[in-house]
Amino acid sequence: MYPWLDPSGRFSFFKLAVFVALLVPGIVLLWPVIAEGGATIPVKEAILESGEWTIRILLITLLVTPLRRITRFSKLGQVRRQIGVAAFCYVMIHFGLYAISQNLDLGRIASEIVLRIYLTIGFVALIGLAVLTATSTKSAMRRLGAKWGRLHKLVYPIAVLGVVHFFLQSKVDVSEATLMAGMFVGLMLYRFAHWRGWSLRSVVTLSVIAVIAGLATAGIEYAWYALATGIPADRVVAANLEWMWPLRPAWNVLLAGVAISVISLFGRDKPARSWIARLVGNNSVTAEASSR
Structure with a gap:
């Protein structure tokens, strides 16, 4: 339940640091909106920034597995879900700020999503992230079984939709x-x-x-x-x-x-280092045998 605890329930400074790093951009982009009481210009800027951070964090989520394989830093696997949930939180901030810019007029928001293709694409990506977030828990993994892995491969087309939305909006x-x-x-x-x-x-x-x-x-x-x-x-x-x-x-x-x-x-644990260690060990044994 707590983002600063590892799977065994112990405090993890690494997970806490990742949590804080994910939290800071949201505070920075929302602060002007709060300070200005929802003024138009801060809201527009925050809409753009929250969208950019959504894509960035989503790509960081996709980076976790390759980086874990490259570095052999196993703790990276512990923060993948945390980063993925953060991407969903940022896309909800993005959508919420857009709704505020439309004066929370649900009819107008719905019509804009239907009529503007870049908004349609962005909304489909939002729904996709919502589904992945809702099924990211351990209980959902147990219920879905083998289907869970196939479902979460949707992150790839969702990322494509997010990038296309970014292009069309830019x-x-x-x-x-x-x-x-x-x-x-x-x-x-x-x-x-x-x-x-x-x-x-x-x-x-x-x-x-x-x-x-x-x-x-x-x-x-x-x-x-x-x-x-x-x-x-x-x-x-x-x-x-x-x-x-x-x-x-x-x-x-x-x-x-x-x-x-x-x-x-x-x-960590590079095969080359292991080979060097074995070589040094073998040489030590040979030297010891020669001295006897």
Whole structure:
């Protein structure tokens, strides 16, 4: 029941730190709304920020399993549900703030969801997250059995819907949406590599994933500007070929992948370390036998 307790019921500083980290963005984005008494501008800004945090936290949820495999840090598995529930809480904040911006007019809200495709997509994603959250408990896992795993694979299409909603809502400046799309592609590549049996502890594998994800991100950005806007897509290509600040989404995705590759070098219980330990042990035995 308490987010700072581990499965055995003992206090976990790690789980508490994750809980606080998930709580802070919500406090920061809601504080201006509360301080200004629900004024229009703070509400609009909070709607955008809460939507962005929903996607970010949802992608962090998808990052937990690959990162646990890469680092062998088993405690990461203890916070996956906590992060997933946080994503649902943020999407509810997002929807609640939108309802406030519409003066809580349920008829108007319903008609907007039906008539505006990006709102329809976002609402379907919200319903999907609600279902996953409601069935994330241990009792639900026992009741659903094998069906639970299949049901929770819906997180992947839900993430796609969230990213598409982000793109459609962003309209012209899609840098953040492109970054989220690229991160999602990278996370799917990690899962594909694991499915194929490729080692997620291999720097080569992780580096290739980073490069492919970065290129895919550049391709997504190019496709959006070429198909959905009147902005010349060639400028996007030129921008991605340059090192500039702030970095283009493709560079950010590439660097994130490289960072994970570096992190893999320091993962726990690395086979290489075990091999070195055995080698040292064998040499010690040989030396001892020679001295006798």
